[in-house]
Amino acid sequence: MRDSQRVEVLLNDKTIGGVHLPASAIQDLLNEYYARYHAFCPILPRQSIFLTYSDSSVLLLVSWDFHSLCDVVRDLVADSIWPANGSILSLQAILLLCCWPLPFQRNEDPSHAFVAQATHLGLRLGLHRPGHETEFDNPSPDGEREMIQRMAWVTCFITNVSTSAQLGLPATIRLDCGLLGILTSKPSWLPDTLFSQLHIARQALNIGSTLGDCISSNTGLLDESAPFVRNFETELRALEFQSHHSWSPADRIIYCGTQIMLYTLALTIDSSKSKITVHMDSHSHWLVCASVAATTTIQTALSMGDQLLYAPSWLQKIVLNAICLLLLMKGSRYSELVEKHTLDSAINQGRELLRDLSTTTGDFMSHACSLLDQLGRYTERLKPEDKTEQFLLVRLRMGANVPFTTAIRAREALRKSRANTPHDINWQEPEMSDLELQDIDLSLGFDWNELFGMGLDF
16 A cells, blocks of 8 residues: 555554553554555455444454564453454454464464464354354344455455465365355455455365375375376466466465475375386476476565565465475485576575565574575585485475475484584584574474474474
């Protein structure tokens, strides 16, 4: 939103949880939110009526100023689990906190818990049964309220699928008749970006549930997957052909992230088969497809400029995932499938992007950059005979197999650096206090001490 489009509204000072918010600060924060963040997740009413709309929900009012109100926001989110406190405004606030999480320590990202809470709240409100909300103790909405509720439910579906995919876990939401109706015909009130992301999320849900969460397999992996992978790839291509003209850069990145998830699952299932010629050919094919999607992700992120800094955290992590995939490819015996200059250029551009996304010393992105820099230097020095043939080391975390494998490779690289340090003056080992085992969990949702049972700190 341009400065000329800002709307000045009548404001009063507010005190929330002992924190005083002057009217001028509220106005500035509103202006910044609508100018920089709203377009990524346009679920709130226009700025001119926001304060009136949010008056009954302290949580919604403070969800975009949580840096000074972290403890208050956490308490308000916890209170919203009680049926008496649940409302559409609380749902919107929790969804915003999924997009732009509270500050957190290692392995304390609450986004997955928040999106589950938002989903349960939406179900309690009957948002999955549009037109029948009164049977769920939700007053029959008027025209504008119905629009807001349905838009929030669309966003809840998108966010649930996206957040779960970041962790390599099954989504905890499913399609319903209301969402299917929107997919069939775009309502006039639904922003283009949410319509596009709903279609992409539907494909991501189908891919994850079919290939990575198969109920007939204890691992969740589908044995005879080739026809399904090809079919999903065709459906994604068709979606791109039909809709790409209306996509924002953020929509394009989410689409590429879904492609990477599909190809990661194809590689995961493919790697469990015997190494016959057909297997090797298909493995190479999926790696090339994945590298193209990862490179496109980075190029699209570059085109966003400063906007990427304000993008939802899960969108930024798609960029991180793309860099991880390219680094793994560079360190594998499949690296010659992509021209070296193209691969190096994409990796370097991606790492520069991540450095710009780090906002404070020691935050998640700064730790991720340290890890990727170390792994990148190690990979650069590998001799052809030292490169790995096994591309993925983790198999059961769907699209997140890539960042989990990257974390393991980085751990191995650091161990080797310790062993070689006396003989290798060019290797730069990070300070042990700066990079600990938990920091290499790029999904921010898993305890690596549990995974390896090693109890080690770097």
